[in-house]
Amino acid sequence: MRPTVHDIAAAAGVSLATVDRVLNLRPGVRAATREKVEQAIEQIGFVRDVAAANLAKSRVYPFIFILPSGDNSFMRGLETEIRAAIDRSVFERTQISIVTVPAFDGPALANALDQARLSHPAGVAVVAVDSPEVAAAVNRLRTDNIPVVTLVSDLAGSARDHFAGIDNAAAGRTAAGLMGRFLRGRPGPIAILAGSMLVRDHRERLEGFRSLIETEFPGRMILPVLEGHDDPVEAERLVGQALKSHPDIAGIYSLGAGNRGLIAALKAHQSGASVIAHELTPHTRKALKDGLIDAVLNQDAGHEVRSAIRVLKAKADGQAVLSAQERIRIDIFLKDNLPFDDAAPASEGDDI
Amino acid sequence: MRPTVHDIAAAAGVSLATVDRVLNLRPGVRAATREKVEQAIEQIGFVRDVAAANLAKSRVYPFIFILPSGDNSFMRGLETEIRAAIDRSVFERTQISIVTVPAFDGPALANALDQARLSHPAGVAVVAVDSPEVAAAVNRLRTDNIPVVTLVSDLAGSARDHFAGIDNAAAGRTAAGLMGRFLRGRPGPIAILAGSMLVRDHRERLEGFRSLIETEFPGRMILPVLEGHDDPVEAERLVGQALKSHPDIAGIYSLGAGNRGLIAALKAHQSGASVIAHELTPHTRKALKDGLIDAVLNQDAGHEVRSAIRVLKAKADGQAVLSAQERIRIDIFLKDNLPFDDAAPASEGDDI
DNA sequence: GAATTTCTGATGTACGTAAATCAGAAATTG
DNA sequence: CAATTTCTGATTTACGTACATCAGAAATTC
Known part of the structure; x- marks a missing residue:
């Protein structure tokens, strides 16, 4: 049986009240006595029953x-x-x-x-x-x-x-690793769409992505980051411009939000670029299915x-x-391993 | 405040003992009374406090x-x-x-x-x-x-x-989706190493992989499945044979265990095939780092x-x-998003 | 060594539920 | 309608901890 406060009291030769004072850091216990009680707790391996404590409290x-x-x-x-x-x-x-x-x-x-x-x-x-x-x-x-x-x-x-x-640096590296492998044998630069450099997750993803492309896929050019402030309208404009001025873009990494705009731009320009985005939402889900996005990294x-x-x-x-x-965990979704189709996006589960 | 058994008793106009009999399906309650109590429970929205119940029990x-x-x-x-x-x-x-x-x-x-x-x-x-x-x-x-x-x-x-x-059919499809994208522009068949068709996870992975390759990447040949019974020695022999008789193998999907043997065979034959395996173990982790395996699908x-x-x-x-x-979740690990290096492989966490 | 002050013990109540006992009420049987 | 049988109520104890109160013991101060 698991030891209780009574066992501590018996072991330490003190009363329940004193044990309680020690356990709950209440005053009124001499140092020597406190020591005795703490030793007894150690010795019999007492662990407070949190359920019972919460009930009492x-x-x-x-x-x-x-x-x-x-x-x-x-x-x-x-x-x-x-x-x-x-x-x-x-x-x-x-x-x-x-x-x-x-x-x-x-x-x-x-x-x-x-x-x-x-x-x-x-x-x-x-x-x-x-x-x-x-x-x-x-x-x-x-x-x-x-x-x-x-x-x-x-x-x-x-x-x-x-x-x-999630470990956002790892997410960026994962995106880069996938992107590099997806683009094997295909030339052309990579465009990056971010939300804002004011949030750390975006910065870390960018840094992870960039460093991995540079070390593992040298020679692959990365265009200057497009900062769309997670706004679909701005994102669409920025991506549209980029696709127009760089028709040879081979890959796009969208590391923030505003993917609605990205998707609209992809459609408008009939881009054949490999696209990796973050977060599975109704929009990215549909784009995955339609083949506009190749992979989605998701945090639940x-x-x-x-x-x-x-x-x-x-x-x-x-x-x-x-x-x-x-x-x-960082979930990686392809067109073909999407979790159940119908449910509301918010109810797609996780963990624990 | 959350309602308690006492509230039920009061609401139903019965005693605590009767409430207890109803709640714990004990005999000795007339149907009409039981009904009354159940209605009261419904009405005041009582939910048993599991912590307290477990404590009492x-x-x-x-x-x-x-x-x-x-x-x-x-x-x-x-x-x-x-x-x-x-x-x-x-x-x-x-x-x-x-x-x-x-x-x-x-x-x-x-x-x-x-x-x-x-x-x-x-x-x-x-x-x-x-x-x-x-x-x-x-x-x-x-x-x-x-x-x-x-x-x-x-x-x-x-x-x-x-x-x-994990959803093993989805895992197989994920492997196939990745494999298909990795092999884009590279001809050659895919070899599959399985453990045994007696376990359902292996069968489902195989089925998911196969069907997706057939529909999404038609023309990509899949060699007959190698059944290695999760045994490294057998796996090494089978994969070695396959690499010898099909030097043009472009991809290998190892959907079971025995990856030690697979890795040994890859090393021996200096195969350039893209390899996707299951489960992050010390062996697959090292092979990922060495570039022998491209991706590992992991269940925590x-x-x-x-x-x-x-x-x-x-x-x-x-x-x-x-x-x-x-x-x-199905974790996807590339060389570059491996969780911490040093720790014992078994302590790499999950969830929840 | 008397008067304080500080510690400690004993005791009881509470948290919300489980479970047991026993007496009395209600329903059923003959 | 008396005798059973079947329900129901009242009450108590328990689970392990928290917390409060009060009396008495021990240590400290003067």
Whole structure:
């Protein structure tokens, strides 16, 4: 049988009350006695029954999720997944609220983080914009001992507890490895469509892609990055221009959002380029099927949300996280291994 | 506040004891009263607090995992993950035992299942051999109301509750889609190395691969399947023979185990074929790095084990499973997106 | 050594559910 | 309608931990 607090008390020769004081870091225990109890805990290998503790505490976890507003399909899918988690909150003792802020807007995000701080949540998950003011706001939360998890896009130089997202450098390299192999024997440059260099995931993907092409497929030219700010209209214009001025483009890597515009431009120019994009949305799914896009790298929003919640809970309880379990995978979809067709895109699952 | 059993009692105008009888399907409640209680449960939206219930019941879940013996790297990695789960069993209220049986041996596996049945476990996870006697044994378990989850390889015509593994037909199609794109512009046939047609995962991968090549890349010849029984020595011999008699082989798809033999043969023949294999093991990892293998499709053993346990628990408690969460992804590894280098291969994580 | 202050023990209640007991009410049987 | 049998209610204990209260013991201070 698993040892209980009673066993500690017996082993240490103290009362239950003292054990409780030690376990919950309450004052009123002499150093020598505390030592004795801690030794007993060590010796009999006691581990607190979190379920029972949470029951006794009637613990609930108020969490705040902060993500960009706008009509970015991936972000709206992410929001759907958060709402799905809210539906489960009764079972999971969570109490999740969603806050949206304009995309790529550091000050607004920092402000939202400071706002969140005032309500003393048990944890915050945030799709980060990589700027110093955001890092500072995150650090203020950490100073208050509020766990922070970055979601989808990470944040440099901050004390965030965890990043719930894919390895974006690896994603860029994966795209490059696939692209290089797809283009074998076909000359022509590669165009890159990004959203904004203000978010770290885009920067990391770009860097991973570029470095791998340079080292593994030398001689393959990469055109200057098109920065479309995840806006379909802008993306369409930029890609259209590029296809017009470089009719020999062999490959296109779209590492951000705004793929609707990319797809429109591809259609308009009847480009034969091999295309790799990110995030499986209704639009990219259709383009895959139509043969306009060759491969889609996807991160599962549902998995990321669930992982963020698990990690926030663990951090709030001061528990260790099973890091292997929280690794978010990079899904690679080709036309032929798409998950079920009909369902709403947001319900396509993940993990765990 | 979430409603409790007391609220049901109050709402239905009955006592706690009666509510308990209804909730736990105990006898001694008149049909009319039972109805009344069930209506109250419905009305106030009561959901049992599983944590509290498990605490009260001092519930433990004795599970049995049955997997093939032998030195198959993937299966040994799977076993390592199960042992990791055993290390967590104190926290998870599980009590897991591992049983190994010879690979590809239906009768032995059926026997092991019947043996497992005698100990009345709360659930069984099994790497299935797809044969009628195994299906029958699984059905006997189900008759006893013991949940059964197939692991890695599924079982036709049985009443197993769940399959914790990848979509193997999709895996085969993914391999074919990649292979077709890798080989663009390069003539030559494709060789396929399989383990055994007695396991369903191999059959499904083969079928998926073959059908996609035929429809999407017509004209690409596929050589007769080499059945190497997941044995490195046999695989090396078969692949060596094939490379000798067909020096023009452009691609090789290894859909089972025994990749050590495949790699040895590739080295010996200095083949320039594009190679796609399954499962990231120390051997395939090294071959990827050395450029002998182009891509590895991987299923995360850790994720599969954790998923199997979650599902078995849910089934044992008569709870619904979050199917999106239990979808096992197909990881695609190229030389350039390998997860951390140094760690033991078995600790590379998953999920969840 | 008396008066404090600081520690420790004993005890009880709570969390939400499970499970058992026993008495009494209701329904059924003869 | 009395005698059973079958339900139902009331009550208690338990699971493992958290938390509060109060009395008494031990250490500290003067």
